[in-house]
Amino acid sequence: MAVVILKHARAAKCFVLSLTVLVLVGMASSFVAAAPLGAGFERTLGNSAVSEILKQYGGEYVLPLHQRLWVEEVFRRLVGATDRKDVVYSLTILNSSELNAFSLPGGYVFITRGLVNSIGYDEAKLAAVLGHEVAHIEQKHGVNAVFRQMGLTVLLEMGVMALDLATADLFRIASHTLLQLVNLGWGREAELEADLIGQTLAVKAGFDGAGAVRLLDDLFGVPSEELPMKIFRTHPDTEVRRKRLEENLASYWSTPVVVRDQDVLERLDGGRNFPLDRRIDPTNRYVISLPLEGSGLQVFDQQTSRISVWLEDVLVQDFAWSPQGKYLAVLVGDEPQTQLWICDRWGRVTREVRIELAIADMCWSPQGNQVAMSVYGPSGEHVLVTYVDADIIFAVGEGLSGGVAWLDSGVYFENEGKWYHASAPKVEGVTIPNPVPQVLQKQRILSPSVVREGTTIRLTRPSLTMP
Amino acid sequence: MSLKKLKLGSLITVLFVVLVSRVGQAFVFTDPTELYSTTIWDQWVYQSHHSNDQITVFYGEGDYDLLYFESLGRVSDGSLEAWAQRALRLYEEPGGLKDFQLEMPLTVIDVAGQTGLSCGYSYLDERDNQLWEYRVFLILPGGRGFSIALSTGDAWLEDGSPLEDILRQWRWLF
Numbered sequence: 001m002a003v004v005i006l007k008h009a010r011a012a013k014c015f016v017l018s019l020t021v022l023v024l025v026g027m028a029s030s031f032v033a034a035a036p037l038g039a040g041f042e043r044t045l046g047n048s049a050v051s052e053i054l055k056q057y058g059g060e061y062v063l064p065l066h067q068r069l070w071v072e073e074v075f076r077r078l079v080g081a082t083d084r085k086d087v088v089y090s091l092t093i094l095n096s097s098e099l100n101a102f103s104l105p106g107g108y109v110f111i112t113r114g115l116v117n118s119i120g121y122d123e124a125k126l127a128a129v130l131g132h133e134v135a136h137i138e139q140k141h142g143v144n145a146v147f148r149q150m151g152l153t154v155l156l157e158m159g160v161m162a163l164d165l166a167t168a169d170l171f172r173i174a175s176h177t178l179l180q181l182v183n184l185g186w187g188r189e190a191e192l193e194a195d196l197i198g199q200t201l202a203v204k205a206g207f208d209g210a211g212a213v214r215l216l217d218d219l220f221g222v223p224s225e226e227l228p229m230k231i232f233r234t235h236p237d238t239e240v241r242r243k244r245l246e247e248n249l250a251s252y253w254s255t256p257v258v259v260r261d262q263d264v265l266e267r268l269d270g271g272r273n274f275p276l277d278r279r280i281d282p283t284n285r286y287v288i289s290l291p292l293e294g295s296g297l298q299v300f301d302q303q304t305s306r307i308s309v310w311l312e313d314v315l316v317q318d319f320a321w322s323p324q325g326k327y328l329a330v331l332v333g334d335e336p337q338t339q340l341w342i343c344d345r346w347g348r349v350t351r352e353v354r355i356e357l358a359i360a361d362m363c364w365s366p367q368g369n370q371v372a373m374s375v376y377g378p379s380g381e382h383v384l385v386t387y388v389d390a391d392i393i394f395a396v397g398e399g400l401s402g403g404v405a406w407l408d409s410g411v412y413f414e415n416e417g418k419w420y421h422a423s424a425p426k427v428e429g430v431t432i433p434n435p436v437p438q439v440l441q442k443q444r445i446l447s448p449s450v451v452r453e454g455t456t457i458r459l460t461r462p463s464l465t466m467p
Numbered sequence: 468m469s470l471k472k473l474k475l476g477s478l479i480t481v482l483f484v485v486l487v488s489r490v491g492q493a494f495v496f497t498d499p500t501e502l503y504s505t506t507i508w509d510q511w512v513y514q515s516h517h518s519n520d521q522i523t524v525f526y527g528e529g530d531y532d533l534l535y536f537e538s539l540g541r542v543s544d545g546s547l548e549a550w551a552q553r554a555l556r557l558y559e560e561p562g563g564l565k566d567f568q569l570e571m572p573l574t575v576i577d578v579a580g581q582t583g584l585s586c587g588y589s590y591l592d593e594r595d596n597q598l599w600e601y602r603v604f605l606i607l608p609g610g611r612g613f614s615i616a617l618s619t620g621d622a623w624l625e626d627g628s629p630l631e632d633i634l635r636q637w638r639w640l641f
Binding site for chain 2: 432435
């Protein structure tokens, strides 16, 4: 009887061993596919690498009070837009001048003071960086990459150890692999996915999705060796990623629908949507008119009572002041080669928008940072939106070309007697909840710098910034 | 006329001239968002580059003389005192003000009918110059925070608050 029992016990042990190996094989395979581990495991794994990261990047940096509150508010809004509620997110500023940001499984997001300072107070760019890193955590890119990297090794070690399972060893190996991978990135596919998911997170949180494109533009000018940031350095297809992010901006706009609201229709028939009204300088300094013949813009300066010509030798079709009077949008050239130029309020061209289509009409966004254009050409009729300070263009309406107007919530465009409306994503500035008064200091008088241009010497006006 | 009376007369004349000239050299500043108005001395120059809907900045004559009024968002600390104390604590903590020293404790004052808390403190700027700042915390109807601050490089705190004129002329426009 005892022998029988012994035999049964051996059989049971063999059965358990086989079952365990099978389970482990199954687990390891599934780690590679989707890492179906709980948030607690991710947190422990991520936490195991935190001290090493802090050591590598000079420890934690405490930002000046109001900058810290601002960064924390951007991060809080992003975290509020995430889907994974089982993750506790934390943000650490690293004491390094490098331009770098990364994340660890379990909710640990890091950004260097160098990158925070280079971003300045542009919340859209900060949201783009942090959104990208949060997206890695949301999609479990880190933990998946670790198990993809160590999968077979772990399987063998765990197979040998069989019944011991050795959680501590598993963490030791995983943590070591994590540290090796964190500086290399989580893989091409993961980076591409984090781009778009991060951009969507930023838009959901009320930031301008164009921040991701503008950030890439900023970093294009930086020598690659100075860019340790894995999301921008390691991939030769940065331009492809920029294009994907730019094209994706249209997806945050609503599909155009016919406008039936009588109040809106009445508003569309008046005010600044009329070409003559939008030609009035909102600050009432300049009176600009199109010359009856010839080129350029005739400008009368009411402050100095002087008449001058802007954009001399350029054929101007139409122009419109931005609502705040900061910029002047000008349609130049003969149809169908019309182009949109953006000038500052002194008539200097700051951007030439190059498209291969004729521009039928244009209008400013209420914030004065975007211009909508209805265009037509061989590729059809489109309503495009572009930015004043970035080379970004995307389509928000197709098959429609006529009058275009931008009221509060989005762009309206006319086609065959009907107005259509496409809503823009809502963008909100950063407001610090429960604020603390600022402490300002007097800015010292800035000396102008001397610039020699041939035989002339020019003094540059010093730029003033908030203390 | 005795010498004593002559001296007293001269002193009164000098004080009168100073007061008249001071009144003559002040202007009424009305906040563009129509929240308040007050009288500002002519020596203080409005800084349009540094001012916006939330903050209004004036530069004084001294190297560090600065006057600014800040309109903040909703305060949720529960009380004016709790808010002021939290702000001072944050100023003192890392990331706040270097070598922060509270020189004048929080004191209840009245600013045109609104209860405020005033205090004075000193700290070092980035170049290790010692600056003194006198600040008034207010919570306006609706729970929005408001702050009036005057900073300088001179230790004027011992002589009382130079903000008195500004606060005396202060009017809320709501």
